[in-house]
Amino acid sequence: MRSITLSILLIFSTFVIALASDTPTSKVIQISIEEYPPFTTIKLKHYGLMSHIVTEAFLLEGIKVEYKLFPAARSFLLAERGIVHGTLPWAKRTGREVHFFYSDPILDVGRESFFFKKDSKFKWDPKVRDYNTLKGLHVGTITSYDYGDEFHKAEKDKVFHTYRVTTLKQLFRMLFSGRIDILISKKLVAEYTLQTEFSHEQVAQLNSIPEMIGSPDYDYLLFSKKKPTVQYYLKALNSGLKKLRASGQYDQFIENYYKGKYLNSPE
Numbered sequence: 001m002r003s004i005t006l007s008i009l010l011i012f013s014t015f016v017i018a019l020a021s022d023t024p025t026s027k028v029i030q031i032s033i034e035e036y037p038p039f040t041t042i043k044l045k046h047y048g049l050m051s052h053i054v055t056e057a058f059l060l061e062g063i064k065v066e067y068k069l070f071p072a073a074r075s076f077l078l079a080e081r082g083i084v085h086g087t088l089p090w091a092k093r094t095g096r097e098v099h100f101f102y103s104d105p106i107l108d109v110g111r112e113s114f115f116f117k118k119d120s121k122f123k124w125d126p127k128v129r130d131y132n133t134l135k136g137l138h139v140g141t142i143t144s145y146d147y148g149d150e151f152h153k154a155e156k157d158k159v160f161h162t163y164r165v166t167t168l169k170q171l172f173r174m175l176f177s178g179r180i181d182i183l184i185s186k187k188l189v190a191e192y193t194l195q196t197e198f199s200h201e202q203v204a205q206l207n208s209i210p211e212m213i214g215s216p217d218y219d220y221l222l223f224s225k226k227k228p229t230v231q232y233y234l235k236a237l238n239s240g241l242k243k244l245r246a247s248g249q250y251d252q253f254i255e256n257y258y259k260g261k262y263l264n265s266p267e
Contacts, residue, residue: 024229029058030084031221032068032075038192039089039109039219042069044262050089050107052253052262054221057240063233071166073144082226085233089219093146099225104238105218107254109186112147112211115175116182119205126210134160140171140183147184151211168193176202184211 031054033040039050046052047067055065068075068084079087080099089106090096116122124133131154139155141147143164155162163180165171168190171183176198183190187208194203221237223230244250256262 024232027063028066029063029086029233030066030068032070032078032084032087033089034072034075035069036072036089036189037196038188038257038262039107040067046262049253049257049262050109050219053106053241053244053250054088054237056249056253057237057244058233060240060243061236063236071144072142076144076222079222079224080226082224084224085227085230086221086223088221090222091146091217091219094149096222100222101225101230101234103221103223103234104241105216106220106241107218108216109219110188111186111214111217112151112184113187113190113208114182114184114211115172115190115206115208117175117205118207120181120207122182124209124211126213129212131159134182136160137181138163138179140165140174140180142166142168142171142185148211151184169197172198176205 033047033051035041035043037043037048039048041048041051046055051065051067058065068078070078075087076090078084086100086103089109091109092102096102114122114124122137129150131150134154137160139160140163143166146152154160163171163174165174168183168185171180171185172190172193174180175183187210190208194206223234227233241250
């Protein structure tokens with residue numbers, strides 16, 4: 001009888017340990033981010049608009065966020081390896097589900113747009129999206145960024161010449177100096193860089209056009225499948241996001257951004 005009781009206790013203990021491995025001992029989550037203003041950045045209050053949304057959603061579930069800033073590629077790799085719990089912000093791309101779980105949508109970041117000088121002969125129809133239109137052009141991009149399957153296929157086929165650098169500021173300097181013909185970027189991100197890094201006279205020289213016209217383009221928080229507590233945090237964030245939207249705070253954060261209320265240093 002004693003041996004049976006002992007066996008039951010051992011089985012129960014194993015079950016409890018298994019459950020504990022899925023529940024964090026600390027209500028703190030580590031998230032890697034990149035310098036990607038206005039969404040994730042140390043240059044704005046709350047580490048940017050998207051970081052603020054994620055922080056507040058987690059707080060509604062009693063969880064504190066610690067952000068770790070790295071270049072985009074390293075930020076992604078650290079999460080992929082399970083060194084941090086997750087990484088922000090990323091779009092849905094084929095293959096990412098192998099290493100990550102996607103959160104519910106965090107924010108509509110807008111479609112990619114082409115930026116070019118007004119005196120350029122560049123033409124683009126976002127409804128047709130014929131990349132042969134870019135034949136022979138010099139196109140500026142950011143290192144390690146994913147611009148979608150059609151863009152990367154045309155790049156691989158050498159339809160155009162690609163220049164990859166680490167910041168949008170560099171790309172716009174190259175555009176103004178004539179070293180590249182066009183650059184591609186999220187419109188809100190590009191507008192932030194132009195407003196904070198260049199003069200009104202320079203900005204007035206440029207035009208932009210969407211790469212495509214379509215439904216909202218969301219970014220997500222990617223949760224590493226290598227972390228045993230990932231499902232706990234995933235459910236918590238999704239629950240917090242629903243509460244944030246229902247309360248009206250979510251829309252208020254976006255409105256506050258456009259009112260310039262994020263333009264202070266992080267607290």
